[in-house]
Amino acid sequence: MINQDTICAIATAQGGAIGTIRVSGKDAITITEKIFRPFKKDKILHEQPAYTLTFGKIIDHEEVIDEVLISLFKAPHSFTGENSVEITCHGSTYILQKVMELLIKNGCRTAQPGEYTQRAFLNGKMDLSQAEAVADLIASTSAATHRLAMSQMRGGFSKELAELRNQLLHITSMIELELDFSEEDVEFANRDQLKALADKIEQVISKLTNSFSVGNAIKNGVPVAIIGETNAGKSTLLNALLNEDKAIVSNIHGTTRDVIEDTMNIGGITFRFIDTAGIRETHDTIESLGIERTFQKLDQAEIVLWVIDAPTATEQIQQLAEKIVPRAQSKQLILVFNKSELINESERKGLEALAQTHYPSLTSIFISAKEKEGVEQLEKLLTNSANLPTVTQNDVIVTNMRHYEALTKALEAIHRVQDGLEMQISGDFLSQDIRECIFHLNDIAGEVTNDMVLQNIFKNFCIGK
Template sequence: MNQDTICALATANGIGAIGIIRVSGDDAISIVQKSFQGKDLTQQKSHTVHYGYFVDGNEVIDEIMASVFLAPKSFTTENSVEISFHGSPHIGKKILEVLIKNGARMAKAGEFTMRAFMNGRIDLSQAESIADLITSENEASRKVALNQLKGGITNEISILRNDLLNFTSLIELELDFSEEDVEFADRSAMVKLIQNLKFKIQNLLDSFQYGNAVKNGIAVAIIGKPNAGKSTLLNALLKEERAIVSNIAGTTRDTIEEILYIKSHAFRLIDTAGLRETTDEIEAIGVKKAKEKVEKAEILVYLVDAATENFSEDIEMIKSLIRDDLKLIICATKIDEVIPTHYEKIEQIFRNEIADAFDFITISALENQNIQDLKNELSSYVEQLKSEEGNVVITNQRHYEALQKSLDAVLRVESAITGQIHTELLAYELRNALEHLGEISGEFTNDEVLGNIFSKFCIGK
């Protein structure tokens, strides 16, 4: 694969001020030079930019700037050229056609980054962080992805592997002298190391919940009986008329999803159909969808109308929806219509009936009262997910699974030591732990895994 010279559009499709085409491979500079009217690019120094025209025979296609990067001082560590052209999709297409005619081929998805990985420029976790950085939609996800690109996870895993590798080497040495019944590895020191490894790996695993929240946003289901004020609340949170508000029960029949950013974190707000028994076939589908959304949500904001007197249906509905891993916020809405002592009684009613922990907030979405209190409660949920140990946050499912396998292997190592199991089995479990940790950085992997990872990248990256 690395013998070919590849090319692709690096900027987004569509009209723009400029577009950039990347070319990488041994023959990248000479291939571009075939169609470049200006200085001889093959004679230029690395990291220089040159003005000229890109031509196809006698036809001038565009006025361009060509940036030259000589191996190994490029992203892929190969000879590379970046062509900046006027951002017409038609011009970009013409330039790519000529480059292919000159000897290049179109790059596959993620092939530039894959070459950077294969050539040792970055490790696998850094490669994945590039994709995360490109798709980051908020400040928190940008910071986490950038930390990973700078080697945050790699450095943490490297320390763990080096400590483990030292003992593995001593255990392997014991195998070479098995007939002499000698121990090179201090078992008591190894127990301390295993305890430390368990602690550090578990902290990384615990960070995944926060990392997932940062990367994908927190799903917040806004639920309640018809006309409890769900759509009004959604509009108040977003500060725009996103949902139709009406006094007619059952107005919202499908789910509406919008993103709300609070203190750099993303929340996926889901406005749902009012929960009630209904003979309307379409509304019934909406109610079913609402319950399905709650099953996938991390936070349930349940709205109760403070102006009503009977909350028995609300209490039964909440009891049917709550679960151990779901944060529950009960909001008494329309407080502008009642006196404070009334919604104080409402809170006591729910405290008496619902055993599970929940937060109680009073709001008036119509009058924009206490909306900030709800935002603060949502934000505090994410902040509580942060680990106090270290700055490395796991956001990748593949990393999480590899760490879990590593922890399982480390626990088996611990059992092998305390149970005085044969050295050969101990060495086997140590190698397992090392291999699973190495999967994160790509030291141990296979072509299928690599293909799956890089196929998710955009072409041109």
């Protein structure tokens, strides 16, 4: 249900030269007129056409608060679908708060987080997947995340879902028509054609579901686990990659006892680096929990940097290889020989030969995290290992966990339809599974989403959007 209140909020960050206040609702224009005086007396705000700017001043009784520009939007042709006004003033905290105070005194209330976008959704200006893309666009930190958010906000994902729903409705309408004429034993839907169509739909849903691993990596960062024995230089490497002292560095074994995470953009790709507790035999309860989490993060990572202390590399490889290599077979495992400044050329060649002999499929690199030597080469190796596709604004890639869960359920339903067609089960059971598939696709667009889900989605938006 759409709230009829007129809402207002500051839509710009503090500290800028210019500030913007958004007002939306049935009375947005009349409330703004109560505190606004145009410099040209004939420029009465409610008489101005939509999409125009009016120059004037905000007043409190006879005191001038600021000279402002008013942008005018009239329902239904606005972002929210309601009458809307944007007040552009100077960015002073006092001015912005004073204008807000005057708007509230004259009938507005302060907007809730995401309420403007929520109203746009409720007024049919966008579906729910497009509304969620607004938050993704604001939060985008790379060219790839920006392109994906723009594609979804422009309706690329929505068009794909609409096409799937139309095809599924065609199937179920044919089957349900047969049910209406069940006594005459009439077949309106050729089962071979229905099977071919169901197979086609299954391929599209599978493709969207499988794209989530790529979309999640682009949106949240490719997870990179930094693992190895204690004192191998994992925390020093993390600090060198981030170019800041994020993790405590010490010669004392077992300094890192918990997981430390941070993200960084390298070559247009966001990486989520995870510094883990050093692996060793220990009777310390807390350190043991940290080591257990190390292996959990190894399982979750897509790229694993096995940091090895170069002077004692042979010993470390013998001790940890059986614990690390089998668990990282499906991942990009990189051997990082750290503290290379402490070994000579002959020892380096010996380690290269060792790695080539025992792990010919793995990539190895020599670095000095302390001196930041080889770190740039490691960054290039990371971008190559990420193996992410080039993303355009026309690509439809799933990045949202809620969408992924709905698509997974839709995929299970269409698999039951395929099995049912194969086993020639009754049309009413087929129709039930098809409608369940449609239900989950509609859930993504927001056609069947309940108020609790909406509240959970929009509460994560910033105020003013």
